[in-house]
Amino acid sequence: MAEGLKLAAASLTTFVALILAWEGAILLFDLPAYVLPRPGAIAEALSRGWIGGFLWPHAWFTLQGAMIGFAFGAVAGIIAGMIVAEIRVASLAIYPIVIAIQSMPTVAVAPLIIVYFGVGLPSKIVTVALLCFFPVFVNTVAGLRAADPRLIDLYRAASASRLRMFLDVKFPGAIDHIMSSLQIALVLAFVGCVVSEFIASTAGLGHIIKSFANDLNVSVMFAAILSLAAMGAITGFAVTLAHRRIVFWRAR
Amino acid sequence: MQAVPDATTPASAGGGDAASHLAIEGVRLVYDTSRGPLVALDGLDLQVGRREFVSVLGPSGCGKSTLLKLVTGLLPPSAGRITLAGAAVRGPRPDVGIVFQQPTLLPWRNVLNNVLVPIRARGASVRAHRDKALELLKLVKLDAFARHYPHELSGGMQQRVGIARGLVHDPALLLMDEPFAALDAMTRETMMDELQQIWMSTPTSILFITHSIPEAVYLSDRVAVMGPRPGRIVETVAVDLPRPRGLETMADPRFIELTTHLRSLFREMPEAEA
Numbered sequence: 001m002a003e004g005l006k007l008a009a010a011s012l013t014t015f016v017a018l019i020l021a022w023e024g025a026i027l028l029f030d031l032p033a034y035v036l037p038r039p040g041a042i043a044e045a046l047s048r049g050w051i052g053g054f055l056w057p058h059a060w061f062t063l064q065g066a067m068i069g070f071a072f073g074a075v076a077g078i079i080a081g082m083i084v085a086e087i088r089v090a091s092l093a094i095y096p097i098v099i100a101i102q103s104m105p106t107v108a109v110a111p112l113i114i115v116y117f118g119v120g121l122p123s124k125i126v127t128v129a130l131l132c133f134f135p136v137f138v139n140t141v142a143g144l145r146a147a148d149p150r151l152i153d154l155y156r157a158a159s160a161s162r163l164r165m166f167l168d169v170k171f172p173g174a175i176d177h178i179m180s181s182l183q184i185a186l187v188l189a190f191v192g193c194v195v196s197e198f199i200a201s202t203a204g205l206g207h208i209i210k211s212f213a214n215d216l217n218v219s220v221m222f223a224a225i226l227s228l229a230a231m232g233a234i235t236g237f238a239v240t241l242a243h244r245r246i247v248f249w250r251a252r
Numbered sequence: 253m254q255a256v257p258d259a260t261t262p263a264s265a266g267g268g269d270a271a272s273h274l275a276i277e278g279v280r281l282v283y284d285t286s287r288g289p290l291v292a293l294d295g296l297d298l299q300v301g302r303r304e305f306v307s308v309l310g311p312s313g314c315g316k317s318t319l320l321k322l323v324t325g326l327l328p329p330s331a332g333r334i335t336l337a338g339a340a341v342r343g344p345r346p347d348v349g350i351v352f353q354q355p356t357l358l359p360w361r362n363v364l365n366n367v368l369v370p371i372r373a374r375g376a377s378v379r380a381h382r383d384k385a386l387e388l389l390k391l392v393k394l395d396a397f398a399r400h401y402p403h404e405l406s407g408g409m410q411q412r413v414g415i416a417r418g419l420v421h422d423p424a425l426l427l428m429d430e431p432f433a434a435l436d437a438m439t440r441e442t443m444m445d446e447l448q449q450i451w452m453s454t455p456t457s458i459l460f461i462t463h464s465i466p467e468a469v470y471l472s473d474r475v476a477v478m479g480p481r482p483g484r485i486v487e488t489v490a491v492d493l494p495r496p497r498g499l500e501t502m503a504d505p506r507f508i509e510l511t512t513h514l515r516s517l518f519r520e521m522p523e524a525e526a
Contacts, residue, residue: 150356157324158346158373168372172360249359249403 037219045223059227061203062193065121067235069128070189074182077133081140086166098137106130110196119200124193131192132185139181143174176250179243186239190232272299273457274323274425279332280482281318292318294482296332300425300457307460307468308485309514310478311521316461318483320429323459324348337424346374349418349426349456353433355410357402363389363413364398370421381420388416391450408439415447419454428460432467444470448496465514469507470497477517487517 019039025031026038033041049055080098084091110127117123147170155165197206205224212220281293292315300306310316321327322334325345334341336348349370357366367385368378389395392412394405402410411431418426431447432440448471451458462468468475472491479486491510493501501507 148356150352150354151358153321153324153326154350154356154369155373156326157344157348157350158370159344160373160375164373164375168369169358172358249401 034216034218037222041219042222042226045219046226049220049223049227055205055208055223055227058203058205058208058224059231061121061201061207062124062190062197062205062228063231065124065193065196065204066128066189066231068121069125069192070132070185072125073129073132073189074136074185076129077136077181077185078140078178080133081137082144082171084137085141085144085170086162098134101130102134106192107195110192111199114196114200119202124196124201124204127196128189128192131188135181135184135188136178139177140174143177144170146177147173176247179239179247182239183236183243186235187232190228194228273302273304273337274298274300274459275333275335276319276323277333277335279322279329279334281315281322281327282330291482293322293329294484296484298476298485300459301473303455303457305451305458305460305471305473307462307472307475308478309462309465309468309475310483311480311518312463314478314480315483316478317429320350320427320461323425323427324350346370346421347424349421349423351411351414351418351426351428351431353430355402355407355414357410357413357417359402362399362401363394363405366402366413367416367420369417374421376421384422385416385420388419389413391453392416392446406439408435408443411435411443412446415450419450419456424457426456426458428458430462431460433462433464440467445498447471452496465511465518466502469493469510469514470501475510475514477514480521486521489514 022036022039026036037045080094084094084098106127109130113126113130114123117126151169152165155169160168193204194206194209197204198210201207205228208224209221212218212224276296276298279293279296280291283290283292296319298306298308308316308319318327322329323336323341323345325341325343325348328342336345358369361369364382364385365372367388368381371378371381371385386395386398389398392415394409394412394416397405397409402413405413411434414431418428432443435443444467451471460468460471469491475489475491476485477487477489478484489510493504493506493510
């Protein structure tokens with residue numbers, strides 16, 4: 001508990017110092033508001049956005065794009081990982097395709113996705129899913145292949161079915177890897193969604209950042225960025241919590 | 253070093269029957285490696301009687317782990333035959349219990365369910381074996397920990413779960429692959445005593461693989477000494493010490509005589525290649 005208080009005090013001190021330094025720098029170097037707005041201006045933009053409600057639909061749009069895409073990408077990654085790890089022939093067929101797709105930077109493909117899926121939510125979901133797929137896929141394969149060979153021997157000696165072995169030993173053993181990859185995928189989900197919104201969109205926090213950049217309205221841009229950070233932090237915390245709950249046997 | 257008289261006879265001295273329960277006859281095992289064939293075992297003969305405790309003692313790299321795979325039927329021998337409980341071993345044998353060097357438990361299952369793993373793996377009724385599993389947990393003094401998870405137990409306790417798991421399906425043979433090698437010295441001595449008790453109270457034949465001479469002598473009816481590659485049994489030593497063995501056994505002149513003799517055998521052996 002004392003450790004927790006100390007940590008909270010230290011974080012708060014850093015935060016306050018940072019705000020003061022920020023204000024100080026603006027005063028000292030006489031920075032105009034279109035370069036670096038005062039923290040107060042950002043707070044005002046945030047309160048207008050969130051209490052006034054103008055940021056809500058955009059945050060909701062980005063959250064939907066990121067979360068739905070994340071879910072599709074993660075599920076696809078887990079399923080493809082299982083197939084590749086368990087079925088040799090499939091692994092020979094699928095691996096080269098996956099590697100080929102992965103070699104293309106997904107961000108470079110994002111404009112193409114918008115051409116195919118439009119400027120609305122579907123193109124965001126597809127971009128995010130593509131980005132999230134790979135880390136989950138790779139970690140699922142690695143996790144399943146990391147199963148303890150002695151446990152596998154134990155099951156083989158008992159003439160256990162492959163399904164039984166998979167459900168009892170391999171899959172539970174891979175969950176730790178998979179949960180770690182979900183953390184990585186979650187970060188990529190927001191990146192993917194915002195990038196797709198930058199390219200072309202009807203809504204979203206990325207769309208806000210880009211539109212207000214044209215007006216040099218930096219404080220609203222900062223408000224949108226902070227909102228994105230908060231969404232990332234909250235969802236990231238949820239994944240960490242789920243990880244700890246599910247993989248309860250891992251000492252941390 | 254002179255041989256110890258009357259210690260090298262193949263007959264068992266302890267609780268084993270004369271009829272061999274596990275018989276390994278002229279087994280040869282060749283691995284195909286990138287550098288050509290590698291003869292891991294050659295002309296290996298070994299018998300374990302019913303309810304007999306036999307140790308295989310050998311330097312590292314002599315093919316002890318290969319032996320384990322052969323007996324469980326996970327690896328077919330290149331030549332020779334293996335019979336267990338009257339039937340040739342030709343493929344996986346569910347009637348063998350295995351205890352590894354590491355506890356190798358499923359961390360996401362509680363102690364009771366870990367003990368029941370061989371039952372689940374065979375697709376047999378877990379409920380029908382629950383009482384048996386609880387009884388074994390009592391035998392290994394872990395009945396109070398049935399609902400605990402492996403990470404909540406010490407290394408020695410985890411290994412005892414492993415032993416209970418090895419026995420839950422009433423195996424014809426319990427294979428133990430250096431089960432105490434990963435434990436600290438104190439825990440190790442306690443575990444030796446406990447294993448002796450477990451073995452004396454269950455109708456099990458044990459094939460115990462180890463590289464500790466005192467451990468082999470303390471526990472076994474017979475000690476089979478394995479030579480370096482290609483692995484084979486170079487000598488079998490009957491341990492005629494009375495049971496139950498205890499603290500005083502290790503001070504027994506006969507115990508010292510046997511361990512000294514075994515040590516001298518290893519001195520004469522050429523170094524095994526890695």
